[in-house]
Amino acid sequence: MNSLPILHLLLFLLGFQALQAQGRSLSAYQPKQYFKMISEIMDVLNTSPSPSEETLDPNEINTLLNTTLLRPNLDAFLNATKNFYNNESLIWKNLKEFLPLLPNPTPRGEPIYIENNWDDFQKKLKKYLEALDNFLTFKNKH
Ligand SMILES: *[C@@H]1O[C@H](CO)[C@@H](O)[C@H](O)[C@H]1NC(C)=O
Ligand SMILES: *[C@@H]1O[C@H](CO)[C@@H](O)[C@H](O)[C@H]1NC(C)=O
Ligand SMILES: *[C@@H]1O[C@H](CO)[C@@H](O)[C@H](O)[C@H]1NC(C)=O
Numbered sequence: 175m176n177s178l179p180i181l182h183l184l185l186f187l188l189g190f191q192a193l194q195a196q197g198r199s200l201s202a203y204q205p206k207q208y209f210k211m212i213s214e215i216m217d218v219l220n221t222s223p224s225p226s227e228e229t230l231d232p233n234e235i236n237t238l239l240n241t242t243l244l245r246p247n248l249d250a251f252l253n254a255t256k257n258f259y260n261n262e263s264l265i266w267k268n269l270k271e272f273l274p275l276l277p278n279p280t281p282r283g284e285p286i287y288i289e290n291n292w293d294d295f296q297k298k299l300k301k302y303l304e305a306l307d308n309f310l311t312f313k314n315k316h
Contacts, residue, residue, distance in 0.1 A: 205314050208275070211268040212303050212310075218265055219300055225293040230301060237286045238301045244309060245276040246285035247302055254288040254295055265299075272306060275313075
């Protein structure tokens with residue numbers, strides 16, 4: 175049997191493997207993984223009773239759901255997370271994973287204001303997770 179085709183197959187497989195390894199490090203975008211991170215954050219938020227989201231001001235809801243403000247709001251939440259958790263916490267780590275995904279607009283606009291209390295943080299972050307979820311769903315379809 176001629177060994178040339180086998181050699182070609184081998185080279186092809188090696189090349190394919192190299193491409194795969196490269197792909198993993200270059201673009202780690204895995205939609206499922208991001209949806210999972212959102213639900214993990216939601217699980218943590220739901221471990222304590224939630225104040226009614228109806229107490230959110232309509233302007234605040236607009237700000238939280240505004241696509242242009244996704245990134246400035248993420249920065250605000252990362253900063254606010256420090257009030258309640260350290261940087262090894264699941265919420266901090268998961269939120270940080272979204273940084274490279276979200277476009278950084280100029281001008282950045284006015285992000286959401288988060289009070290230094292857990293109830294405010296919790297209800298606002300829950301609303302913001304909806305915006306992140308919508309963003310991922312939209313990104314998946316396009
Ligand atoms: C970060 O959080 C601290 C404490 O809540 C606040 O004083 C500060 O203004 C925040 N910084 C930004 C850039 O949001
Ligand atoms: C968390 O903070 C500590 C102390 O500031 C720092 O050494 C460490 O690198 C940080 N970890 C992450 C994941 O940012
Ligand atoms: C979203 O925020 C940007 C920047 O603040 C603002 O210009 C825009 O009008 C907002 N969009 C909506 C739909 O509220």
